[in-house]
Each structure stands twice: as C-alpha cells, then as structure tokens.
Amino acid sequence: MASTSQVKPEPGIKNDPDDVKPSPAALSDDDIYEDAGDLEFYTDNPAPDNYAGNVYLTHVPKYLYDAWAHLDDDAEIRIGTIRQWNEVGPDGQPRQRIAMLLDHRQPEHQNVPKEYNLDVKDMQLINTFMFTEQDLPGYKNKSQGANRNIPPHLRRRQEQPPRDKNQQDANAGVKKRYQPYYRKAIPKKTVLAGKFAHELNCQPVMNAETRHILTTRASDAMKPKATTKMMAAARGMPSGIIQAGSFAPDKFSTLVRPLADAKKAAKKKQEERAARLSQSELRDRIFQCYDRFNYWSMKAFKQTLNQPEAWLRENLEELAVLHKTGRFANHWELKPEYKRGNLQGVESAAPDLGPEGDESDFDADDDNVEMEDVMPS
Incomplete structure (x- = not known):
C-alpha cells in the first residue's frame, strides 16, 4: 500500500486548503507562548487581599520622587501619614482637605520637606487604573524556598544524576565546554491592583523648615560643578602669564585710548568757537x-x-x-x-x-x- 507522501498530485486538480494540517513545530511554538491565565478583574465586593481599592493619583515634586526612587519596590515601607478632613469654604460649602506628613525617621526624608498639602484637582477620575504582576500559583522563588535562611555551606549537596558509562568513555580526555546556568524565570500574571478615584497635586507647606531646605537646595544647584585648582608648580609661573580665574587690568590699560569727557570737550569747543x-x-x-x-x-x-x-x-x-x-x-x-x-x-x-x-x-x-x-x- 502506497503512502500518501508518495502519491503525486495531478496538475489539473487544485488542492483543498482545509486539508492542510498543522506541523508539530508550530504546535511547539504555541506551547511556549501559551497564555498563562486570564486577567483578574477585581470588584469592590468581595475585595481580595492584594486589591488596594480606590487609589489616589498624586503629582509629587521631583526632589521627593528622587528620594523615593531609591526605595526597594518589594519592601513594605511606611513613608508617612495621610490626614483627611472637611473644611467649610468661602461659599459655605464643605470642601475636602488632604495633607501628608512624611516619616522623619526615614533616611531618604532628611533633605526634603516633611509637610505637604494635597490639593484636589479631580474628585471623579474615570478610566484610570493601576496594574501589577504576580507569580503564578505553584511556582516559588528560590530565595523563598525551605533553605532560604540556611547558609550555602551548611546546605545539603544536590545529588547529580548518574551518567552513562559508555558516554563517559567516549568523552574521556576531552575538555568539557563551559555551559552557563540560566535561572528559569517564574511565569507572571497581570493583576488589576486598584482604580484611581482622585487626582491630587502635592505642594510643600511653606514653613521655616521648608524654606531652609529649598534655599539650601537652590544654593547647591548654583554652585559650579567644575572648579580650577592651582597646583604648587603653577604658583611660580611668570607674572606676565594670565592665570585662569584672574585678570590683569594693567596689561590692557594702554590698549584702547580712553574717551575724553564729552562735557569738557563740548565746553572747550564752545570756548574756541568765535562769536559772530x-x-x-x-x-x-x-x-x-x-x-x-x-x-x-x-x-x-x-x-x-x-x-x-x-x-x-x-x-x-x-x-x-x-x-x-x-x-x-x-x-x-x-x-x-x-x-x-x-x-x-x-x-x-x-x-x-x-x-x-x-x-x-x-x-x-x-x-x-x-x-x-x-x-x-
């Protein structure tokens, strides 16, 4: 019985495109990029543990953003306290006020103001969300395993799988090639962490501490980043050489003739002019x-x-x-x-x-x- 691969197609008959079957290589590629799971959309009720609920979107000054940029993203750090209250405005309507006080015990907060007013820009912010990534269940990071608190020299050695004796004899006398070890990445899933409800603008409170810190930062920014240092060998240079950072006014005193006083010249010309x-x-x-x-x-x-x-x-x-x-x-x-x-x-x-x-x-x-x-x- 002849196989289908040996049957030659007739030139007058068109092949059926539905009869084409996927190749095994294509199936293997699909397995690599297989979807790790559906996006989890959380609602307010019930709220999971990792859902933050309504989140405030705040625009902070650059110096405060630079101070927080060095913090560990995975560590839980208390940066301050948020205070919220209602205040009656000039029109008699209650107005929501929000303030933030940073934790002065944090080293990153030593050179920034500690008190801020959060001015509300938009109370009903819509279509703005915050997403995050989480490890898929069933995968555990190596640093979070059972041996994470045990020093490496006290851990049990991992047993290597036995190798074939014939393969060992064939590779005898051959130098092994270095094969780098790559740690397998843990699959992630995208999670909706919260919904931005309000948009705020963060402004420092102008007190004595804030003025001192901002003045110091402004003076430091005005200092030149590159300076000239005179070495000991340069101090014995001839006096005729103009050194960097100095000037010699006596060298240019005769370069340009100074202009005569306009009033004296006009008075002298008036005296010399004959009366008609x-x-x-x-x-x-x-x-x-x-x-x-x-x-x-x-x-x-x-x-x-x-x-x-x-x-x-x-x-x-x-x-x-x-x-x-x-x-x-x-x-x-x-x-x-x-x-x-x-x-x-x-x-x-x-x-x-x-x-x-x-x-x-x-x-x-x-x-x-x-x-x-x-x-x-």
Missing part, C-alpha cells in the same frame, strides 16, 4: 583793516577778526574784489567806491600771522584761475 559779529560792526572792522593794508587774504582776515569764514566771505563779496591772478592772487581788494582818498596809491598786502598756510580760497576758486603755458627754451 553783527553785519554793521563786522563791516566797520573790515574798513579798519583796509586802512592799514589794501590787500588782504582770507587767512589774514580770519586771524585778525576771528570770525567764521562763511560770514566773512558773504560780506567781502559786497565790499571787495578777489584777485585771481597777478601779484596779489587770492587777496581781497576794497572796491573803488569804498576806498578812501588817502589810500588810493598804496599797494601793500597784509601779512599772514598763522604758522600754517590756509588754502581755502585757493581750493574754492581753483577752477577760475587762468593758467599760462610755458614752452621750454
């Missing part, structure tokens, strides 16, 4: 100058009369004529109608008293100067 005379007084003084000399340059006028150049030029254009060429180029000569009779024949120029030449007239009228071409001989 009236037109009649200025013209009288110009005539007095022409009584001495017939030709005056702008520089000589400015040094003699101490007046602004623009104001002098404005009056001279009405009283005098500027020579562009000749012996008295860039000199002003009084117009004939303003000349006096005794000075008609005098031809002399006023000397420049200043040490430096003034080329303002020459620069202003440079375009009107007539130039002569000189041919080399």
Whole structure:
C-alpha cells in the first residue's frame, strides 16, 4: 500500500486548503507562548487581599520622587501619614482637605520637606487604573524556598544524576565546554491592583523648615560643578602669564585710548568757537583793516577778526574784489567806491600771522584761475 507522501498530485486538480494540517513545530511554538491565565478583574465586593481599592493619583515634586526612587519596590515601607478632613469654604460649602506628613525617621526624608498639602484637582477620575504582576500559583522563588535562611555551606549537596558509562568513555580526555546556568524565570500574571478615584497635586507647606531646605537646595544647584585648582608648580609661573580665574587690568590699560569727557570737550569747543559779529560792526572792522593794508587774504582776515569764514566771505563779496591772478592772487581788494582818498596809491598786502598756510580760497576758486603755458627754451 502506497503512502500518501508518495502519491503525486495531478496538475489539473487544485488542492483543498482545509486539508492542510498543522506541523508539530508550530504546535511547539504555541506551547511556549501559551497564555498563562486570564486577567483578574477585581470588584469592590468581595475585595481580595492584594486589591488596594480606590487609589489616589498624586503629582509629587521631583526632589521627593528622587528620594523615593531609591526605595526597594518589594519592601513594605511606611513613608508617612495621610490626614483627611472637611473644611467649610468661602461659599459655605464643605470642601475636602488632604495633607501628608512624611516619616522623619526615614533616611531618604532628611533633605526634603516633611509637610505637604494635597490639593484636589479631580474628585471623579474615570478610566484610570493601576496594574501589577504576580507569580503564578505553584511556582516559588528560590530565595523563598525551605533553605532560604540556611547558609550555602551548611546546605545539603544536590545529588547529580548518574551518567552513562559508555558516554563517559567516549568523552574521556576531552575538555568539557563551559555551559552557563540560566535561572528559569517564574511565569507572571497581570493583576488589576486598584482604580484611581482622585487626582491630587502635592505642594510643600511653606514653613521655616521648608524654606531652609529649598534655599539650601537652590544654593547647591548654583554652585559650579567644575572648579580650577592651582597646583604648587603653577604658583611660580611668570607674572606676565594670565592665570585662569584672574585678570590683569594693567596689561590692557594702554590698549584702547580712553574717551575724553564729552562735557569738557563740548565746553572747550564752545570756548574756541568765535562769536559772530553783527553785519554793521563786522563791516566797520573790515574798513579798519583796509586802512592799514589794501590787500588782504582770507587767512589774514580770519586771524585778525576771528570770525567764521562763511560770514566773512558773504560780506567781502559786497565790499571787495578777489584777485585771481597777478601779484596779489587770492587777496581781497576794497572796491573803488569804498576806498578812501588817502589810500588810493598804496599797494601793500597784509601779512599772514598763522604758522600754517590756509588754502581755502585757493581750493574754492581753483577752477577760475587762468593758467599760462610755458614752452621750454
């Protein structure tokens, strides 16, 4: 009788997909990930021993959370006491008040405030639950066995199962390979531990102890985490080297020239600025100058009369004529109608008293100067 594995399928017939049977390997994989049990949903009545009932969800400060983060999760530690009472509000309605006092005997509570007010944010918190994990019944942790309180050197040795003699002879002279030992994990089940009924906000009570602790924590946070320490070899360094954490103001005193006082500079500039005379007084003084000399340059006028150049030029254009060429180029000569009779024949120029030449007239009228071409001989 031929087996079904040797029967060749006909190409014209389609195989039935319902006839496919699961492989043994697939069954073994399902056994590994088999469900350990249903989720246990507890109700208020009856309540099991590990059910916490209504739980308060509280937001705590970070320093308090850091202090509790080092506690053992499996140990039962009393961290404090919760006090709850009713208080009449301003509207005459009773209001629930909750306070928490931490246990001062715990080492983790030495550097945190001890008294807190729990302000209620939501009294009817819905769809918020707390879950936990428990060992499946029938499994026991090794540390909770019968020998958990007996030292290892006093415990009875576990008998090793006998090995086959033929296998021992075959492995004779062969170095055994190290096989690590893995502890089998205890299967867990998920359990609903409680239902969050209220949401609270934890705030410390501002008393003398709380202010001192928070001030100390703030000052410690402001301290630099990295500091510079001067070694003995660095103390003998040359004085010209700027060491870390110090400054040398005398090294930079001549780097940038300090600015002059603005008030003193303005006052000095105001004193140096010439006072502008009236037109009649200025013209009288110009005539007095022409009584001495017939030709005056702008520089000589400015040094003699101490007046602004623009104001002098404005009056001279009405009283005098500027020579562009000749012996008295860039000199002003009084117009004939303003000349006096005794000075008609005098031809002399006023000397420049200043040490430096003034080329303002020459620069202003440079375009009107007539130039002569000189041919080399």
